[in-house]
Amino acid sequence: MTPGARIAAAIDILDAILAGAPAERELTRWARGARYAGSGDRAAVRDHVYDALRCRRSAAHLGGAETGRGLMLGVLRLAGTDPAGLFTGEGHAPAPPDAEESGSPLDEAPPDLRADCPAWLWPRLGPQAEAIMAAQRSRAPVFLRVNSARTTRAAAVAALAEAGVTAEPLEEVETALRVTHGERRIAASAPYQGGLVDLQDAASQAAVLRLPLAEGMRVLDYCAGGGGKALAMGACARLELTAHDADPARMADLSPRAARAGLTVRTLPTEALAAAAPFDLVLVDAPCSGSGTWRRTPEAKWRLTEARLAELTALQTEILGEASRLVAPGGTLAYATCSVLEVENDAQIASFLSTAPGWSAAPPWHHLPGENGDGFFLACLTAP
Numbered sequence: 433m434t435p436g437a438r439i440a441a442a443i444d445i446l447d448a449i450l451a452g453a454p455a456e457r458e459l460t461r462w463a464r465g466a467r468y469a470g471s472g473d474r475a476a477v478r479d480h481v482y483d484a485l486r487c488r489r490s491a492a493h494l495g496g497a498e499t500g501r502g503l504m505l506g507v508l509r510l511a512g513t514d515p516a517g518l519f520t521g522e523g524h525a526p527a528p529p530d531a532e533e534s535g536s537p538l539d540e541a542p543p544d545l546r547a548d549c550p551a552w553l554w555p556r557l558g559p560q561a562e563a564i565m566a567a568q569r570s571r572a573p574v575f576l577r578v579n580s581a582r583t584t585r586a587a588a589v590a591a592l593a594e595a596g597v598t599a600e601p602l603e604e605v606e607t608a609l610r611v612t613h614g615e616r617r618i619a620a621s622a623p624y625q626g627g628l629v630d631l632q633d634a635a636s637q638a639a640v641l642r643l644p645l646a647e648g649m650r651v652l653d654y655c656a657g658g659g660g661k662a663l664a665m666g667a668c669a670r671l672e673l674t675a676h677d678a679d680p681a682r683m684a685d686l687s688p689r690a691a692r693a694g695l696t697v698r699t700l701p702t703e704a705l706a707a708a709a710p711f712d713l714v715l716v717d718a719p720c721s722g723s724g725t726w727r728r729t730p731e732a733k734w735r736l737t738e739a740r741l742a743e744l745t746a747l748q749t750e751i752l753g754e755a756s757r758l759v760a761p762g763g764t765l766a767y768a769t770c771s772v773l774e775v776e777n778d779a780q781i782a783s784f785l786s787t788a789p790g791w792s793a794a795p796p797w798h799h800l801p802g803e804n805g806d807g808f809f810l811a812c813l814t815a816p
């Protein structure tokens with residue numbers, strides 16, 4: 433495909449996403465129908481689509497319309513590229529821009545638009561709003577977690593290099609590697625297949641390393657999902673690990689993943705939890721807005737509504753109450769989100785403490801999205 437044809441494909445896909453279709457589904461649908469597209473074309477189209485979704489408000493402003501075409505004109509202008517060189521109308525390239533598509537300058541736009549933040553959310557981000565949203569306008573780095581129970585970072589780097597993946601240790605997080613080349617080769621590589629490394633954001637890894645884990649502890653991952661946090665905890669110390677999720681299908685891959693990592697994780701349904709309690713540590717990696725990870729899932733940024741946020745905070749309050757009843761006396765309830773919103777983080781902890789006599793909390797950890805990982809929040813509460 434020519435560069436112009438790739439942009440034309442991205443325009444069609446973006447139009448479908450703007451009409452409500454999920455981004456991944458649209459990209460897959462397009463790839464199935466575009467047999468002529470090679471892997472380089474598919475990667476380039478995907479990058480165009482995600483670049484446009486991350487910067488949707490500013491791109492629409494610069495491109496003159498919130499349409500696939502407007503977004504792609506805006507994305508090129510954001511990158512300092514004159515769209516006329518690609519919007520040529522030749523072959524499969526989009527038609528040249530007309531006078532109405534010249535867009536408006538960004539420097540006169542309000543700060544929330546320039547930061548690509550939904551307008552209603554801007555006041556809720558507090559004094560760090562600009563830094564939080566600026567970090568989410570570009571692609572996220574890829575991080576791996578080295579399974580420290582099985583190997584070292586140096587050995588993992590060497591094994592990855594043999595598979596064509598270049599990675600370097602991240603100074604700030606002792607288990608993390610930043611992938612600098614060959615990320616598409618990770619899934620098929622021997623160290624990944626053999627459970628020596630796992631894909632996990634560096635902030636999630638740093639959060640797990642902050643948990644008070646010790647040999648022999650009985651630990652429950654209450655919102656386990658695919659089990660990323662359970663596996664990371666299991667690499668920190670020899671634990672008796674239990675995983676639970678309201679949607680058990682989300683844990684379907686957990687047993688084979690655990691086996692690859694050399695761990696055993698028992699999964700339990702809701703009705704079996706009370707009999708299995710108490711646990712020395714219960715981790716609640718709560719369902720949340722994901723506002724600290726929007727550079728990975730930019731469409732979620734635009735789909736979040738005030739009503740959905742209210743639903744999520746009510747669910748978080750309920751989950752904290754349920755999970756707290758499973759913690760042993762003197763044990764730890766660890767509450768985590770990948771959100772940067774106060775209402776999902778500190779406000780939840782304050783509300784829990786106001787209704788749970790005898791519980792105490794250590795100062796929480798706030799991680800802003802940036803070079804060293806996504807936005808993340810962790811609070812460790814001690815049971816009476």
Ligand SMILES: C[S@@+](CC[C@H](N)C(=O)[O-])C[C@H]1O[C@@H](n2cnc3c(N)ncnc32)[C@H](O)[C@@H]1O
Nearest residue numbers: 655656657658659660661677678679717718719
């Ligand atoms: C942020 S995700 C967990 C990610 C996972 N811990 C990981 O590291 O990959 C939140 C999970 O909470 C689950 N969940 C939602 N409501 C729940 C509830 N009431 N009780 C337990 N799990 C719940 C969701 O199904 C989802 O898998």
